[in-house]
Amino acid sequence: MKKKLLTSLLISLFLSYPISSISDESSEVEKQLIPATKLSYLEREPGVDDYRVTMVVSDRYIRVDEVDESSGYIVYDDKDKIIYSVSHTDRSVLVIKSQNFSNKGLPVKLFVEYLPLVKAPKVADKSIFNYRVFVKQNDVASTKKKEVNCMEIQLAEDLFPKVRTLLQNYQKVISGQQVKMVDNIVNEIQTPCFYVDQVYNEGDYYKKGLPIQEWHSNDKFKALTSYKRIEVDTSIFTIPESYRQFSMDIDSKRSLH
Secondary structure, three states, X not given: OHHHHHHHHHHHHHHHOOHHHOOOOOOOOOOOEEEEEEEXXXXXXXXXXXXXXXXXXXXXXXXXXXXXXXXXXXXXXXXXXXXXXXXXXXXXXXXXXXXXXXXXXXOOOOEEEEEEOOOOOOEOOEOEEEEEEEEXXXXXXXXXXXXXXXXXXXXXXXXXXXXXXXXXXXXXXXXXXXHHOOOOXXXXXXXXXXXXHHHOOOOHXXXXXXXXXXEEOOOOEEEEEEEEEEEEEHHHHOOOOOXXXXXXXXXXXXXXX
16 A cells, blocks of 8 residues: 555656756745745644645755644744744743753663565656654564564655755754653563654655655654745744744743743
């Protein structure tokens, strides 16, 4: 099922968005425009309907929006390594700052498998690879250890390197916040895959290529449906000055200002 879905998705991307057909979009209105890359995704997770997300990536910023949802948005500033999650509902901004962390703190051992998908059609003339991260656990039915997948990602090798650098840095800020909130104890809820996938996930797959399809251990699924070069007004990366800002620091419940 996964292979059929991937093949269909890749053919769609190949036919609709070959690299030679990616063109700039410009506005007739005089604005401060900058070049960016727009990535569109279909996302799925347990208990909710499928939804669509767009990510606009410039040289410095990422903006994340859920399509047809106007309650807020996310901006990542790569210069300051800060994520701003804007909520119009309560006029607030959650601020997540970069935290230094290392996989040396990971309480389990992870393994990575990186293999070409030789029969998959290319995207933008880039080959498709499968990036699998797994752990090994004792199998109660035998004396051998069994492999448990924690994440599986199909990616277009070497596609959009500058975009991938920002996406990986964004992922590292998310993970840094997660690392601060855990006790590194493995149990039924905080499973080995929880630590590998949702906590100590440094986005190393971005070094290989741009993810086309992702599956994660919490059953979240994400598929790239289109990409294009565009121009955007720099104002889309601004944060409402009148909104209350706060952080999730354990040792601080005060708003930032």
